[in-house]
Amino acid sequence: NAGVTQTPKFQVLKTGQSMTLQCAQDMNHEYMSWYRQDPGMGLRLIHYSVGAGITDQGEVPNGYNVSRSTTEDFPLRLLSAAPSQTSVYFCASRRQGINEKLFFGSGTQLSVL
Amino acid sequence: AQSVTQPDIHITVSEGASLELRCNYSYGATPYLFWYVQSPGQGLQLLLKYFSGDTLVQGIKGFEAEFKRSQSSFNLRKPSVHWSDAAEYFCAVGTSSNDGNKLVFGAGTILRVKS
Numbered sequence: 001n002a003g004v005t006q007t008p009k010f011q012v013l014k015t016g017q018s019m020t021l022q023c024a025q026d027m028n029h030e031y032m033s034w035y036r037q038d039p040g041m042g043l044r045l046i047h048y049s050v051g052a053g054i055t056d057q058g059e060v061p062n063g064y065n066v067s068r069s070t071t072e073d074f075p076l077r078l079l080s081a082a083p084s085q086t087s088v089y090f091c092a093s094r095r096q097g098i099n100e101k102l103f104f105g106s107g108t109q110l111s112v113l
Numbered sequence: 114a115q116s117v118t119q120p121d122i123h124i125t126v127s128e129g130a131s132l133e134l135r136c137n138y139s140y141g142a143t144p145y146l147f148w149y150v151q152s153p154g155q156g157l158q159l160l161l162k163y164f165s166g167d168t169l170v171q172g173i174k175g176f177e178a179e180f181k182r183s184q185s186s187f188n189l190r191k192p193s194v195h196w197s198d199a200a201e202y203f204c205a206v207g208t209s210s211n212d213g214n215k216l217v218f219g220a221g222t223i224l225r226v227k228s
Contacts, residue, residue: 042218098207104156
């Protein structure tokens with residue numbers, strides 16, 4: 001009963017490095033999303049997808065790319081990491097419909113030095 | 114665009130006391146409202162949600178929330194707090210419009226429970 005799986009749990013990057021945060025879900029959910037969580041700011045939506053091949057921007061998309069080639073996977077790419085991207089990142093998925101429950105992964109803590 | 118305000122950053126209550134966490138939202142039409150809880154080092158878990166019908170909704174772990182349209186509020190309550198309720202609580206609002214996929218979260222309220 002895996003649910004939403006995020007890897008890695010922790011990552012330290014140097015400014016300018018690139019990396020991909022992985023997210024996979026085994027619930028056949030159409031909707032997947034990435035949030036970042038910063039102290040005092042709650043969760044802010046980065047990107048989301050309503051199905052394979054369809055992605056859209058959230059509230060804070062700059063510096064991040066996503067793709068959705070399969071229903072199960074929704075990776076988040078940082079092309080050139082900046083200290084402002086130090087945060088905790090959460091992937092979440094749900095069935096289609098705004099009133100559906102969001103299932104969250106356990107998060108990735110990213111530090112950019 | 115919709116927004117959510119949680120006025121209290123921290124709240125401390127004694128074990129066994131009642132709890133109310135405040136949430137105010139800004140949105141022109143009928144919103145979809147949620148409360149999520151986050152335990153340390155974990156992702157968020159849904160406590161309850163409101164999208165239509167009875168304005169008093171029951172959730173898991175003995176929590177309830179009341180939707181008050183006139184006050185644009187969706188406050189979370191629990192009659193008797195347990196030490197295991199210590200966590201961070203997030204209110205969130207979504208819409209049924211084309212932007213309905215953009216669930217907006219409040220900044221969170223950290224609950225501390227005194228024994």
